[in-house]
Amino acid sequence: MELLLAVVIGVLYATGIYMIMRRSIMKLIIGIGLLAHGADLLIFTLGRIESTKPPIIAAGEESITNYADPVPQALILTAIVIGFGVMAFALVLFRETVRVSDTGDVQEMRLSDR
Amino acid sequence: MALPLIVFSGFLLALIAAVIAHVARRATGWLLALLPLGIFAYLVRLIPAIADGQTVVTEIVWVPSLKVNLTFNLDGLALLMALLVSGIGALILIYTSGYMRDDPGIGRLDAYLLFFMASMLGLVLSDNLFTLFIFWELTSISSYLLIGFKYRYQTSRDAALQALLVTAGGGLAMLAGFVLLSASADSATISTIINDNLFSSSSSMYGAVLILILLGAFAKSAQFPFHFWLPNAMEAPTPVSAYLHSATMVKAGIYLLARFTPILGGTTAWTTIVVSIGGLTMLLGAYLAWQKRDLKRILAYATISVLGTIVLLLGIGTELAVEAAMVFLLAHALYKGALFMVAGSVDKAAGTRNIDGLGGLLAKMPVTFVAALVAGLSMAGLPPLLGFIAKELEYDALLHEAGAYPVLVIVALVAANALVGVAAGLVVIKPFFGRKPMLKRDPHESPLSMWLGPLLLAALGLLFGLMPALVDDTLIVPATVAVTGATELEHLALWHGLTVPMGLSVLTIGLAVVVYLLRNRLQVMTKRTTSGRFGPAHFYEWSLDWMLRSADKLTLFLQNGNLRVYLNVIIGTAVLLVGSVFLFYTLPDMTLNTDINDVSVIAAGLSGMIIVAAISATLFRSRLAAIAVLGVIGYSIAILFLLFGAPDLAMTQFSVETLTVVVIVLVIWKLPYFENLTKRGDRIKDVVIAVAAGLLMTLFVLVITATPLTSQITPDIVADSYLIAKGRNVVNVILVDFRGVDTFGEITVLSVAGIGVFVLSRLRSEKRRRPDDDG
Known part of the structure; x- marks a missing residue:
């Protein structure tokens, strides 16, 4: 199981990194999305996949045994929501950047660093 | 506890000096001088005990683990320096109140001067x-502030920075030497290193320690090739030049050499380096001094020469x-402090420091002239001063x-002393005698505050010359003992009889008179040598x-x-x-979990879909297709979450993914199309880096999952849930309860992002806003 997910994570990172290295600012957005998915899956896999039983205590019980780890799940829940915030903010920021700089080429937005 | 009090009272007074100046106005200098006077009086009372061979030691433990403690030790050498610093400090503060009369900057200047005095006493x-080292650098910083006092002038700022870079740079070398030592x-x-012989010249570190500490001392005491900062430091107000740049701070390097003589001195390396650098500086300073026209520059180069002589000795x-x-x-210290103050008084009275534009001030400023004459005679090395x-003793040694x-050294010394004597002649004779040139102002005698200091210092030079016994056993011998550990020393005397040193003195003075009389003709000859375009x-x-x-x-x-370059590098x-690290250290010793028998058909299918979708996202020419594919990946991951026992994640992922696609589609019509802008070669390079990074992540996951997770956090949380x-969904309990504060933080981040999105999407230029654009 781990091997399969490891390959998926690897592909998501590779494609995400390739996309954020493009000069077209739209591709940068796609790259950020791919990387966010890769990161979510990475945290999930690092929590080990030992059970497919959700960490929910059944009614009438006080605890459970043999459950999927809830701690990485809580972290990923946060990551998904924050990832959405980043994406939304990046989108409007890029839109304004394109409007102000009048170009969609990242290479031509170098003046801020010089 | 008296010693720390001596040091830190100056810092405290410096803090409130500006307030005192605001209230006390013209009395400021006299008032502030009470502190250095008190310190001076306290130190004078200690003279008999120190001369008797005692020392006063106070230690305040500060950072014992780093061996950094506030240890103060008053011995003969420290006493001599501390008396000069406090005594001249008091006179300088008084002088400043006259020199800076009605200048609103006096509070600032006095504060800096007190800051310097405290630092120098600490040193x-x-x-x-x-x-x-700390006090050493504090003196450099106060010197920086004082040279740059007239901060509106570019020359002042440049000179201040130059002095700081040179002396603090030397200080850093010295610190490295201290660390090694x-x-x-x-x-x-x-004192422990000296008394217990903890460091000797046979140590393997000796060479490095010697060079590093000498660099610090030479930079501070303006020795060749660091001498150039001192004449430029004359940009400072004249009281500062008198105090820091002739009488005290530039002596810090000499103090350091003397202090470390028992540890580092006596070797061939020490003698060779210190004597040659000192001798070179002595000649250089003397050679340049008498050719300058500015009173302060003449004195500054003469100071360099004297510092060189002391270093040589x-x-x-x-x-x-x-x-x-x-x-x-x-x-x-006595005569140069006096002469600098005289130069300042002349400058104030006549409006110029150029000796060619000065003359005939004798009748106008008789008291200042007496101070100048007596101090100048001491500078020229004439009896009975x-x-x-000092000069007799140099020759004798x-x-x-x-x-x-x-x-060879004697020849150099005679030449240097003679040229310094010429400089003394220029400073004393040119402004006060001769015809009176046209001056911008009508010169008049300085006020009491401005002639008291120079006259007192000059008079002390005369008094100690006539009665050397006053300073012999009380100051000079204890200081020398602290440096050399000697017991039998020659007593100072004005008249030794017709000895060889006496003959050399006569020769020096004769030479000085000749050069003085022929100076104009000699200067034509030397002019070419001093206009060099090279040098330190x-x-x-x-x-x-x-x-x-x-x-x-x-x-x-x-x-x-260039974002791509940054990403490539990172x-x-x-x-x-x-x-x-993975390839050479981690992987060889471990077996990775490559078992794929537990993979279900659905999981394999979803994974395959994600992989295909991700790769196709990089190849599509259409923005919308890429966004759709991104959505496919998100939903596939959501189903994977569902499969592996994370229904909360799946639900969140489904809704967020939907929202993301909607938001992107809403914004996308304002964004440019996909373009292929990168060159083919660059694209291949990027693919290589990206694939390598992806492979690394895959390896990373496999390496980490190969070791079992042994965490007590999860069982504890589940048990307490x-x-x-009181919650049955453990993931929810973690978010709202165990990690509730985190969730608050997350809400804050999202709100900030939301506000940002709102503001950015409404951002318009006021000018462009049309009436119907409202709301």
Whole structure:
């Protein structure tokens, strides 16, 4: 199981990194999305996949045994929501950047660093 | 506890000096001088005990683990320096109140002066290497503030920065020397290192320690090739030049040499380096001094020469030479402090410091003239002044040396002393005699505050010359003993009889008179040699310039604004570093979990879909197709979450993914199309880096999942989830209960992002806003 997910994570990172290295600012957005998915899956896999039983205590019980780890799940829940915030903010920021700089080429937005 | 009080009271008074100046106005200098006067009186009371061989030690433990403690030790050498610092400090503060009369900057100047005085007292009293360094740098900083006092002028700022860079740079070298010294001696207390012989010239560190500490001393005491900062420091107000740049701070390097003579001195390396640098500086300063026209610059170059002479004497290091150095140090502080103050008074009265534009002030400023004359005679080394005794002792010390090099040194010394004598003649004779040139102002005698200091210092030079016994056993001998450990020393005397030193003195004075009379003709000959375009000052400017330009180039190279370059560097570095550790250290000793028998058909199918979708996202030419594919990946991952027992994640992922696609589609019509802008070669390079990074992540996951997770956090949380937190969905309980504060933070981040999105999407120029655009 781990091997399969490891390959998926690897592909998501590779494609995400390739996309954020493009000069077209739209591709940068796609790259950020791919990387966010890769990161979510990475945290999930690092929590080990030992059970497919959700960490929910059944009614009438006080605890459970043999459950999927809830701690990485809580972290990923946060990551998904924050990832959405980043994406939304990046989108409007890029839109304004394109409007102000009048170009969609990242290479031509170098003046801020010089 | 008296010693720390001496040091820190100055810092405290400096803090409120500006307030005092605001209230006390013209009385400020007299009022503030009470502190240094008190310190001076306290130190004078200690003279008999110190002369008796006692020392006063106070230690305040500060950072014992780093051997940094506030250890103060008052011995003969420290006492001599501390008396000069406090005594001249009091006179300078009084002088400043006249010099800066009605100038609103006086509070600031007095504060800096007190700050310097406290730092300098701390420097000479410190017995700990590192506190000595701290006070050493504090004097550099106060010197920076004082030279740059007239900060509106570019020349002042440049001179201040130059002095700071040179002296603090030397200080850093000295710190490195201190670190090596304390490490190999296993002690940072100077007196302990000396008394217990913890460091000797046979140590493997000796060479490095010697060079580093000498660099610090030479930079501070304006020795060749660092001498150039001192004449430029004359940009400071004249009281500062009198105090820091002739009488006290520039003596810090000499103090350091004297202090470390028992540890580092006496070797061939020490003698060779210190004598040659000192001798060179002595000649250079003397050669340049008499050719200058500005009173302060004449005095500054003469100071360089004298500092060189004292360094030379310490380099020779015999008991007699050290004694001569101590006498000369005292004599120079007295006469040079006085002459600088005289130069300031003349400047104030006549409006110029150029000796060609001055003359005939004798009738107008008789008291100032007396101070100038007496101090000038001491500078020229004429009897019956202390300067004469110092010079006799210098010759005497050299004549006691055997071999050929003392002869060479004596010749150099006679020449330097003669030229300094010419400089003294210029400073005393030119402004006060001769015809009176047209002046911008009508000169008049200075007020009491401005002639008291120079007259008192000059008078002391005369008094100590006439009655050397006053300072002999009380100051000079204890200071010399602290440096050399000697017991039998020659007593100072004005008249030794018709001896060889006497003959050399006569020769010196004769030479000085001849050069003085022929100075105009000689200057034509020497002019060409002094207009050099090379030398340390040019090297300083060139290297400062070079540093700034290189920093510029380096910044442009590293921070070029090209996002792809940044990413290449960051990701490439991470891949290379982590990858090589994995390949060479981690992977050889472990077996990875490559078992795929537990993979279900659905999981395999979803994974395959994600992989295909991700790769196709990089290939699509259409924005919308890429966004759709991104959505496919998100939903597939959501189903994977569902499969592996994470229904909360799946639900969140489904809704967020839907929202993301909606938001992107809403914004996308304002964004540019996909373009293929990168060159083919660059694209291949990017693919290589990206694939390498992806492979690294795959390996990373496999390496980590190969070791079992042994965490007590999860079982604890699950056990407490219902019983304590009363929640059945453990993931939800973590978010709202166990990690509730985190969730608050997350809400805050999202709100900020939301506000940002709102503001950015409404951002319009006021001018462009049309009436119907409202709301």
